[in-house]
Amino acid sequence: xxxxxxxxxxxxxxxxxxxxxxxxxxxxxxxxxxxxxxxxxxxxxxxxxxxxxxxxxxxxxxxxxxxxxxxxxxxxxxxxxxxxxxxxxxxxxxxxxxxxxxxxxxxxxxxxxxxxxxx
Amino acid sequence: xxxxxxxxxxxxxxxxxxxxxxxxxxxxxxxxxxxxxxxxxxxxxxxxxxxxxxxxxxxxxxxxxxxxxxxxxxxxxxxxxxxxxxxxxxxxxxxxxxxxxxxxxxxxxxx
Numbered sequence: 001x002x003x004x005x006x007x008x009x010x011x012x013x014x015x016x017x018x019x020x021x022x023x024x025x026x027x028x029x030x031x032x033x034x035x036x037x038x039x040x041x042x043x044x045x046x047x048x049x050x051x052x053x054x055x056x057x058x059x060x061x062x063x064x065x066x067x068x069x070x071x072x073x074x075x076x077x078x079x080x081x082x083x084x085x086x087x088x089x090x091x092x093x094x095x096x097x098x099x100x101x102x103x104x105x106x107x108x109x110x111x112x113x114x115x116x117x118x119x
Numbered sequence: 120x121x122x123x124x125x126x127x128x129x130x131x132x133x134x135x136x137x138x139x140x141x142x143x144x145x146x147x148x149x150x151x152x153x154x155x156x157x158x159x160x161x162x163x164x165x166x167x168x169x170x171x172x173x174x175x176x177x178x179x180x181x182x183x184x185x186x187x188x189x190x191x192x193x194x195x196x197x198x199x200x201x202x203x204x205x206x207x208x209x210x211x212x213x214x215x216x217x218x219x220x221x222x223x224x225x226x227x228x229x230x
Contacts, residue, residue: 003162035218042123043163043205043220056217091163108218110163 025094142206
């Protein structure tokens with residue numbers, strides 16, 4: 001089966017511009033997650049979708065970030081307007097059932113990440 | 120608040136030598152602990168989780184609640200173990216699906 005696919009792999013934009021990252025989860029996975037790793041820091045949770053609904057968006061840094069998952073399939077993460085501190089690698093992950101904790105064998109499968117560079 | 124600390128950003132060991140990647144955590148409650156690994160040009164993937172009590176690729180990790188640690192160990196390092204290793208935590212307080220990661224340790228195994 002195809003894994004989690006992310007596009008683009010790398011995006012370079014100028015401060016103030018808009019970027020949209022896309023994630024295609026594994027087919028049949030209801031749960032989709034966005035994480036971000038800023039240079040030199042830890043990987044941080046951004047939000048979690050269950051199908052098309054936002055289950056938890058507590059990690060979204062501010063209102064410049066907008067995530068959608070229309071139809072419960074692929075998801076997009078838009079940054080508008082981008083700032084320098086938004087640079088980093090954005091990871092998407094999916095799971096068939098609710099995430100790792102207390103759920104037995106269900107684990108998150110990660111995509112390769114989208115590297116965002118804001119100049 | 121929950122926190123995962125990996126004190127070493129870089130760790131180099133010789134092939135065949137034992138390796139230990141340190142992870143300490145802070146969490147009020149009973150967390151679930153994981154080790155993730157990212158090999159060069161590959162995706163982040165789960166290496167092992169404490170509830171499984173298994174050995175993967177020769178690696179083991181024991182949850183020590185008294186010391187709030189979850190160190191990753193391997194008795195004899197191999198060149199293919201060179202990678203970025205992340206310790207992660209989740210629990211009811213964090214949200215069942217919310218993983219908290221450490222900053223990672225880059226392991227280099229010298230031939």
